[in-house]
Amino acid sequence: xxxxxxxxxxxxxxxxxxxxxxxxxxxxxxxxxxxxxxxxxxxxxxxxxxxxxxxxxxxxxxxxxxxxxxxxxxxxxxxxxxxxxxxxxxxxxxxxxxxxxxxxxxxxxxxxxxxxxxxxxxxxxxxxxxxxxxxxxxxxxxxxxxxxxxxxxxxxxxxxxxxxxxxxxxxxxxxxxxxxxxxxxxxxxxxxxxxxxxxxxxxxxxxxxxxxxxxxxxxxxxxxxxxxxxxxxxxxxxxxxxxxxxxxxxxxxxxxxxxxxxxxxxxxxxxxxxxxxxxxxxxxxxxxxxxxxxxxxxxxxxxxxxxxxxxxxxxxxxxxxxxxxxxxxxxxxxxxxxxxxxxxxxxxxxxxxxxxxxxxxxxxxxxxxxxxxxxxxxxxxxxx
Numbered sequence: 001x002x003x004x005x006x007x008x009x010x011x012x013x014x015x016x017x018x019x020x021x022x023x024x025x026x027x028x029x030x031x032x033x034x035x036x037x038x039x040x041x042x043x044x045x046x047x048x049x050x051x052x053x054x055x056x057x058x059x060x061x062x063x064x065x066x067x068x069x070x071x072x073x074x075x076x077x078x079x080x081x082x083x084x085x086x087x088x089x090x091x092x093x094x095x096x097x098x099x100x101x102x103x104x105x106x107x108x109x110x111x112x113x114x115x116x117x118x119x120x121x122x123x124x125x126x127x128x129x130x131x132x133x134x135x136x137x138x139x140x141x142x143x144x145x146x147x148x149x150x151x152x153x154x155x156x157x158x159x160x161x162x163x164x165x166x167x168x169x170x171x172x173x174x175x176x177x178x179x180x181x182x183x184x185x186x187x188x189x190x191x192x193x194x195x196x197x198x199x200x201x202x203x204x205x206x207x208x209x210x211x212x213x214x215x216x217x218x219x220x221x222x223x224x225x226x227x228x229x230x231x232x233x234x235x236x237x238x239x240x241x242x243x244x245x246x247x248x249x250x251x252x253x254x255x256x257x258x259x260x261x262x263x264x265x266x267x268x269x270x271x272x273x274x275x276x277x278x279x280x281x282x283x284x285x286x287x288x289x290x291x292x293x294x295x296x297x298x299x300x301x302x303x304x305x306x307x308x309x310x311x312x313x314x315x316x317x318x319x320x321x322x323x324x325x326x327x328x329x330x331x332x333x334x335x336x337x338x339x340x341x342x343x344x345x346x347x348x349x350x351x352x353x354x355x356x357x358x359x360x361x362x363x364x365x366x367x368x369x370x371x372x373x374x375x376x377x378x379x380x381x382x383x384x
Contacts, residue, residue: 002029003341007176010074010081011058012098013037013352016131016156017115017164017192018087019054024169026057027334028343033081033359035074036352038064038380053331055349061360062353062380069378071097077363078103082179083111083172087164089128090120100187110185111175115168117159119191131159131192138163138196143203147217147224163195220244226276227252227266230305237288238305241279252300256282353382 007030011022019034026032034055049055061077064070075098078084084103086093093099093114100112114120117129124137132153135141140159145152168190179185206212206219218224227243243252249266253259258278264271283291288304295302306314312323312330324333327348334343356379360370373379 001341002027002343003338004173005029005341007031007083008081009033009172010035010078010084012084012086012088012093014087016087016160017168017190018085019052020161020165021085021113021115021168021172022058023054023056024165025172026346029341029346032058033077033355033363034058034060034350035065035077036060036062038062038067038070038353038377049349049351050327051329052349053329056326056331057346058350059347059355059359060350060352060382061356062382063356064378064380065096065098067376067378069373069376073360073365073373073378074098075102075106076365077360078110079106080363081107081110082176083113085113085115085168085172087115089116090125104185104187108185109179109183111172111179111188112185113168113172113175113188113190115164115190115192117164117192119194120189131156134159134163134192135196138193138200140196140200142214143200143216143222145216145222147215149216151216158199159192159196162199163197164190164192167195167198224272226272226279229276229279231280231283233286233288233291234284235287235289239283239288239291240303240305242301242303244301248299248301251298252302255295255298255300255302258282351382353380356381 004025007025009022009025009030009032011018011032011034013019013034013036022032022034063074065074078098086098094102103112104110116125117134118124118127132141135153135158136151138159141151141153143151144154168188171188171190175186175188203212207214212219216222220228223229225244227241227249230238230240232238241252243249246266250259253261253263256279261278263275263278286294291302292304304310311317317323322333323330324345325331326345329348331345334345337343357370357374360373360379361367365373370379374381
């Protein structure tokens with residue numbers, strides 16, 4: 001039983017951060033019921049449900065949210081939930097009749113979690129955007145990339161998943177704890193731009209101290225320092241070096257055979273160009289596997305740069321069970337780990353509407369009510 005066992009979440013189907021939040025909560029044992037649309041809907045991606053890993057561990061009920069009977073059914077489900085999560089532009093849920101006021105009136109203890117790019121308020125709140133736009137306006141994207149080169153989008157990990165879905169999951173759990181103490185729910189405004197900036201808190205501290213430059217690739221953690229960077233090996237692959245502390249840096253030079261080469265002190269920036277040349281030349285002299293053997297069990301803060309396929313097979317991940325294969329799909333296991341309460345994937349991703357009848361029954365609908373909803377096409381049961 002996961003640490004969130006007994007918690008009920010209703011998720012309104014969408015893409016990106018809200019499904020990721022639902023996955024995190026489901027991995028921790030929450031019962032996550034996803035309301036999918038009963039008809040065709042453009043969610044921006046055409047992913048076979050089997051491979052839509054963000055929906056793992058959830059049940060799916062397909063409801064026509066343009067139907068009064070469908071809206072009434074959705075409100076009944078939400079009334080029995082601890083939290084509802086949605087990722088639509090401001091105003092969409094209100095127009096459907098599923099906004100915070102509609103839901104909290106029926107369930108005063110409800111946590112209403114909303115995740116958007118720009119937030120629920122502000123002059124940009126209602127315009128479209130994606131991860132790359134949010135982290136651009138947050139000043140995050142500007143900081144990522146090499147000196148003299150354009151900013152490099154880091155997949156959609158910072159805005160969508162880190163600053164959005166993860167902060168929403170954190171907010172939901174915090175608000176549920178508060179609701180259990182106070183008896184009152186509340187609305188969470190999780191903006192991806194806010195969360196992305198929160199992830200940059202430490203960098204802003206360094207900047208205020210004068211220890212961080214706005215120039216890309218000129219700082220200790222952005223490839224500016226030669227001992228915190230990625231280097232190519234003799235076989236065209238790469239290794240990552242992160243030897244920031246003095247003892248780790250000295251271990252790095254020792255393993256590379258660069259001790260006594262007359263290199264400048266580690267934090268003497270004037271010596272960084274020559275140090276970078278020395279590191280690049282030495283690392284390029286051997287293959288990635290050879291360096292992995294040389295650095296085995298060392299504290300030089302070294303790691304091979306692995307592809308996704310290679311990561312799955314790495315002995316460390318195998319030893320920890322970091323990956324699991326479910327219904328033929330290999331994917332990361334739930335994180336973090338708990339010493340007492342387990343965290344595990346409860347089921348493969350559902351086909352939209354796969355659990356319509358069974359989920360409605362489990363959430364308090366009678367057989368006659370379910371049959372009526374199906375007859376009216378307010379609810380659709382997937383063929384199975």
